[in-house]
Amino acid sequence: MTRPKVLISDKMDPNAAKIFEERGCEVDVKPGMTPEELAAVIGEYDGLAIRSATKVTPAILDAATRLKVVGRAGIGVDNVDIPYASGKGVVVMNTPFGNSITTAEHAIALIFAVARQIPEADRRTQAGEWPKNDFMGVELTGKTLGLIGAGNIGSIVASRALGLKMKVVAYDPFLTEERAVEMGVEKADLDTLLAKADFITLHTPLTDQTRNILSRENLAKTRKGVRIVNCARGGLIDEAALKDALDSGHVAGAALDVFETEPAKDSPLFGTPGFVSTPHLGASTTEAQVNVALQVAEQMADYLVNGGVTNALNMPSLSAEEAPKLKPYMGLAEKLGSLVGQLAHGNLTKISIEREGAAAELSGKPIEGAVLAGLMKQYSDTVNMVNAPYLAKERGLDIRSVRHEKEGAYNTLVRVTVATDAGDRSVAGTLFGNENPRLVEIFGIGIEAELAGHMLYIVNEDAPGFIGRIGTLLGEHGINIGTFNLGRRDAGGEAILLLSVDQPIPDTVIKAACALQGVKLVKALAF
Known part of the structure; x- marks a missing residue:
């Protein structure tokens, strides 16, 4: 069996190379290469271990024909084009807790x-x-x-x-x-x-x-x-x-x-x-540099040799067999987590993740991880489906996962409920055609909507003329509406408007919308 080959392209503690070798990888240490020099050799390697000096650009990734994983010894990954790496099937890992x-x-x-x-x-x-x-x-x-x-x-x-x-x-x-x-x-x-x-x-x-x-x-x-x-x-x-x-x-x-x-x-x-x-010295100690180097070597070697995934920024912890079935559910779950995170007010104390029907037959951990990743992205810039549960539990968030085998109104349903100082807040979604995520309920009000891009969430009194007023306001500010979704508790009661727009919504428009007659709450959302 061919041993995975790893390149360490930045100055790193020498024990990192020893760990790679001990765990079954070949390793070359070549710090200080120019981008052109790196592009010329990266095609020989399965793994690339870096710090902040190496820039993992699209040009480097295009040349990395056999690259499977990039490991950053440290937290920041500004020097890695993560979306492009994802498109190339390259896992990007970091070491968020080493320093x-x-x-x-x-x-x-x-x-x-x-x-x-x-x-x-x-x-x-x-x-x-x-x-x-x-x-x-x-x-x-x-x-x-x-x-x-x-x-x-x-x-x-x-x-x-x-x-x-x-x-x-x-x-x-x-x-x-x-x-x-x-x-x-x-x-x-x-x-x-x-x-x-x-x-x-x-x-x-x-x-x-x-x-x-x-x-x-x-x-x-x-x-x-x-x-x-x-x-x-x-x-x-x-x-x-x-x-x-x-x-x-x-x-x-x-x-x-x-x-x-x-x-x-x-x-x-x-x-x-x-x-x-001080000039950004927070992580600048000998011990921290050793810790992150050893951790990234352990993570990368485990992935290359055994398929284990730790602290990946663009890949959930999934087996090859589960991935195709779980992928659309995880997309739905992450959007629901993001939605409730953007809308819930007050301190979050508990979160309940319920799966009904077909969703209850699948592994709950990836779905739970996706919900938490969507939720925690409102508060952390290094969160992913792997470390989101850890970050949530570290903050004392009580996580409850429930499966209901009995099918309800929908063939499959995922519900996310958070407990806050202001009370429970719940959202629910399903899949159309087993692959297209849709919101079907928000805070007890039935509403069907696709969660994507820039959106505007409005709570208002159900009264004639409101739709015209909000449409006119957005039109006056040059904001084009993509989709328009409505829901209400009962006639004349509280109503919800969820609409998608083609660009970010300025604060001036939010303030103007808040001033409209009958409006109780306005919130810009992003997915």
Whole structure:
């Protein structure tokens, strides 16, 4: 039997090559190749192990005639064209948890740095000054740390902060009361956290929901003298607003390891009193680099030799026999998870995934994974069908999977119900012709719709003239309607409108729609 052949094209811990060899792969280590040099040799390999330097472009993938898997030692895969790789049948893997401790420790280090003004004190001391009276820091003991994001890294930061005798208040839509007790933190909404925290640290990915989560408005809600640390993603903080808050003294100190634009060479924050910066060093420790290298080698070797799939960004955990039958169900399940994730309000505590009729006869795990992937994509930028269940459980989300063998109104049905602070929210869908996903119920209202592209969700009073008003509004703004789907509880009661459009819907149109007579809620959706 021919041994799979792997190329390591970036500088990586030498133990990674040993793992490949021990697990039955041939391996070549050739860091520093130009794109042309890589394209010339990639056709010889089944696997490509990279860090951030190698760019896996369409040109490289076109030349990779036998490539089966690309493994990124680290989280970020901006240097890999994942859609193109998927079209080529190439699995893309990463190692999303290999640098968690390192990043958490860097956040703690920056908390100390802003608490005691260490960088500025060091600079002036080494310049020959002795500015002892210019630096009055604050103790961490007894202070409240506000944790925005209580996942893997956030939970590690919480444990370290508790060890420093800090109090920890955490905001995370997926944090349950039980998980908060287990972590030893107080669960709170965002406004409460902003009002209570002496220090705030962010540990959430950058998504539509988290972009500028510390906006100018939210920074104004913080207590005077707060200190802020971000080792997660650039774009979580309005950097211009943060500078103004530092200049005014409302924010006493801030430390950023990540910036909205990187490399950050001319940030307006540079030179601002109380500001500390590092050049995206969260994962930069010897231990983290070793961990991610070993993990990517183990994952890739397992896939190439045994067919096992771990932390794949574009492939579910499926056997070859199950895949054809499950593929349309997984498409339906992911759309339902995405829909309920975009529409549900408040903290999510439980999720129930029910399968009826033909869906009940299939393996539940891939369908469950697809639902969770759709749901978690609203909050995480590295989620996939493999790691979504882990991410959900890590946040304490209670997951319940139920199969009903008895056929109901539809030959096959998948229902997703989430429990939130505002009550249960449920959506259901089926397959037309055993392959075309369709929404058939949303929050108890029957409605048939295809979930795709850009959509507008409206809850309104069922009254004459509304359809004309919304159609006119969209037409006036040059927005073309693709499909128009209606449902209502009863005549004159609450109604739902779900329509698809040909382009993203601007915020100005959302606000205008909210102002229409009889409208209760307007939400832009994307699939």
